[in-house]
Amino acid sequence: xxxxxxxxxxxxxxxxxxxxxxxxxxxxxxxxxxxxxxxxxxxxxxxxxxxxxxxxxxxxxxxxxxxxxxxxxxxxxxxxxxxxxxxxxxxxxxxxxxxxxxxxxxxxxxxxxxxxxxxxxxxxxxxxxxxxxxxxxxxxxxxxxxxxxxxxxxxxxxxxxxxxxxxxxxxxxxxxxxxxxxxxxxxxxxxxxxxxxxxxxxxxxxxxxxxxxxxxxxxxxxxxxxxxxxxxxxxxxxxxxxxxxxxxxxxxxxxxxxxxxxxxxxxxxxx
Amino acid sequence: xxxxxxxxxxxxxxxxxxxxxxxxxxxxxxxxxxxxxxxxxxxxxxxxxxxxxxxxxxxxxxxxxxxxxxxxxxxxxxxxxxxxxxxxxxxxxxxxxxxxxxxxxxxxxxxxxxxxxxxxxxxxxxxxxxxxxxxxxxxxxxxxxxxxxxxxxxxxxxxxxxxxxxxxxxxxxxxxxxxxxxxxxxxxxxxxxxxxxxxxxxxxxxxxxxxxxxxxxxxxxxxxxxxxxxxxxxxxxxxxxxxxxxxxxxxxxxxxxxxxxxxxxxxxxxxxxxxxxxxxxxxxxxxx
Numbered sequence: 001x002x003x004x005x006x007x008x009x010x011x012x013x014x015x016x017x018x019x020x021x022x023x024x025x026x027x028x029x030x031x032x033x034x035x036x037x038x039x040x041x042x043x044x045x046x047x048x049x050x051x052x053x054x055x056x057x058x059x060x061x062x063x064x065x066x067x068x069x070x071x072x073x074x075x076x077x078x079x080x081x082x083x084x085x086x087x088x089x090x091x092x093x094x095x096x097x098x099x100x101x102x103x104x105x106x107x108x109x110x111x112x113x114x115x116x117x118x119x120x121x122x123x124x125x126x127x128x129x130x131x132x133x134x135x136x137x138x139x140x141x142x143x144x145x146x147x148x149x150x151x152x153x154x155x156x157x158x159x160x161x162x163x164x165x166x167x168x169x170x171x172x173x174x175x176x177x178x179x180x181x182x183x184x185x186x187x188x189x190x191x192x193x194x195x196x197x198x199x200x201x202x203x204x205x206x207x208x209x210x211x212x213x214x215x216x217x218x219x220x221x222x223x224x225x226x227x228x229x230x231x232x233x234x235x236x237x238x239x240x241x242x243x244x245x246x247x248x249x250x251x252x253x254x255x256x257x258x259x260x261x262x263x264x265x266x267x268x269x270x271x
Numbered sequence: 272x273x274x275x276x277x278x279x280x281x282x283x284x285x286x287x288x289x290x291x292x293x294x295x296x297x298x299x300x301x302x303x304x305x306x307x308x309x310x311x312x313x314x315x316x317x318x319x320x321x322x323x324x325x326x327x328x329x330x331x332x333x334x335x336x337x338x339x340x341x342x343x344x345x346x347x348x349x350x351x352x353x354x355x356x357x358x359x360x361x362x363x364x365x366x367x368x369x370x371x372x373x374x375x376x377x378x379x380x381x382x383x384x385x386x387x388x389x390x391x392x393x394x395x396x397x398x399x400x401x402x403x404x405x406x407x408x409x410x411x412x413x414x415x416x417x418x419x420x421x422x423x424x425x426x427x428x429x430x431x432x433x434x435x436x437x438x439x440x441x442x443x444x445x446x447x448x449x450x451x452x453x454x455x456x457x458x459x460x461x462x463x464x465x466x467x468x469x470x471x472x473x474x475x476x477x478x479x480x481x482x483x484x485x486x487x488x489x490x491x492x493x494x495x496x497x498x499x500x501x502x503x504x505x506x507x508x509x510x511x512x513x514x515x516x517x518x519x520x521x522x523x524x525x526x527x528x529x530x531x532x533x534x535x536x537x538x539x540x541x542x543x544x545x546x547x548x549x550x551x552x553x554x555x556x557x558x559x
Contacts, residue, residue: 247524262450262524263477
């Protein structure tokens with residue numbers, strides 16, 4: 001059974017009294033300890049899908065149909081209390097933009113330990129301040145920070161873009177999730193830093209047996225990190241399959257055009 | 272032999288580092304002795320990451336920043352000290368974010384007309400320019416917010432072409448666009464370059480795009496061109512470690528491309544940063 005399974009969800013937005021359906025029956029599943037990509041261009045609905053899963057849809061949006069099962073439980077019908085117990089704990093997010101996802105006036109340690117405090121409280125776990133700090137240093141080491149103590153005591157502006165992205169990954173790992181949802185990780189970074197972040201994510205999910213749902217527009221990132229891919233276009237999944245198979249032999253016109261549009265490192269003649 | 276459309280000779284620019292009270296605390300060399308030549312009608316790519324100095328070079332070519340030393344020549348004539356108005360008739364720039372580089376309160380036609388008026392070209396050219404960038408003529412009455420990202424970038428290109436420049440500086444012109452839109456804008460730039468005999472200085476961090484769009488490339492690292500040559504050759508056989516690291520970092524979509532990426536030694540199981548890799552190489556060379 002899949003750890004996460006999205007079944008035929010429809011989402012509508014109502015603005016100025018007009019209702020538009022933006023997700024038209026999206027189904028996808030992420031098996032435990034597997035890495036799955038959801039790829040699409042802007043407006044495809046990949047972010048709305050992600051927000052539906054995390055329960056972060058804006059007020060104007062409504063899920064009109066479908067189920068989202070996490071470990072067999074429907075996230076859409078469970079009590080808010082129970083959902084809160086999962087969000088940020090069993091399933092957590094790695095956000096894209098390190099600058100706007102971190103509070104500039106708090107140190108890394110303050111931010112991470114506060115998140116941990118609330119996660120502990122929701123799960124009914126007891127951990128004192130010292131215990132939380134120990135855990136914060138531990139996750140910073142897990143994301144390969146060479147000096148976790150120094151990073152913990154830093155403010156976000158004192159860190160490079162790559163290090164801030166690592167802090168965001170550490171934040172997602174704090175309460176030992178089983179599913180990571182990564183929204184365009186590393187796209188705001190330089191290409192060499194992005195490569196480091198992608199390798200880190202890959203190493204982490206393998207080491208810790210995490211399921212990963214990677215949401216991105218970058219087909220290269222998909223190939224680097226995920227064995228299975230869903231291609232989204234205009235609010236629907238247009239193609240799914242093993243990443244290698246999709247990239248080698250796309251079946252749908254849209255996927256074919258998308259792949260053909262990607263510039264190749266080998267140049268034009270080889271593509 | 273005729274002079275190259277763009278020639279940069281030993282260009283250097285340093286910026287002061289200031290303390291909180293405005294005192295000088297040192298200097299950072301943003302561009303360090305850069306030289307390059309771009310022949311008429313050619314496409315030259317400057318590849319580099321943040322802090323490499325590529326935008327500073329673009330600004331100096333545009334005449335927006337004065338170099339400390341060195342020279343920039345357009346068609347064999349130095350631009351240092353030349354009146355900016357005359358200069359702008361020859362060199363134009365297309366910026367990264369068309370949403371920010373177009374005035375939201377001007378229609379497309381008004382935006383293009385500003386450029387035409389400034390250089391004494393007839394306002395009636397707006398329609399021709401829209402044709403050139405393959406937008407319908409009635410788009411002249413639209414505002415930027417009514418356009419998609421790709422359409423806005425086409426308007427920015429039309430505006431740059433209004434003065435009939437010799438050289439276009441393209442600063443990451445497609446990095447804000449979806450990949451399918453990017454492909455179309457690049458195709459348009461190629462067509463225009465061919466039809467109008469334009470010369471391009473193309474600035475990007477996207478090496479795959481660089482490989483497809485440029486004939487020659489210069490790899491910038493900390494203000495210096497560490498490697499330069501025909502793009503196909505540099506990519507197939509990179510000589511400098513930084514070029515190798517850049518190429519190794521590109522996420523690719525096929526095995527053929529993956530095979531082209533050089534192997535980079537891991538340091539403590541991790542991909543090294545540029546500094547780490549270069550330090551490692553230096554240490555290796557010393558111990559030999």
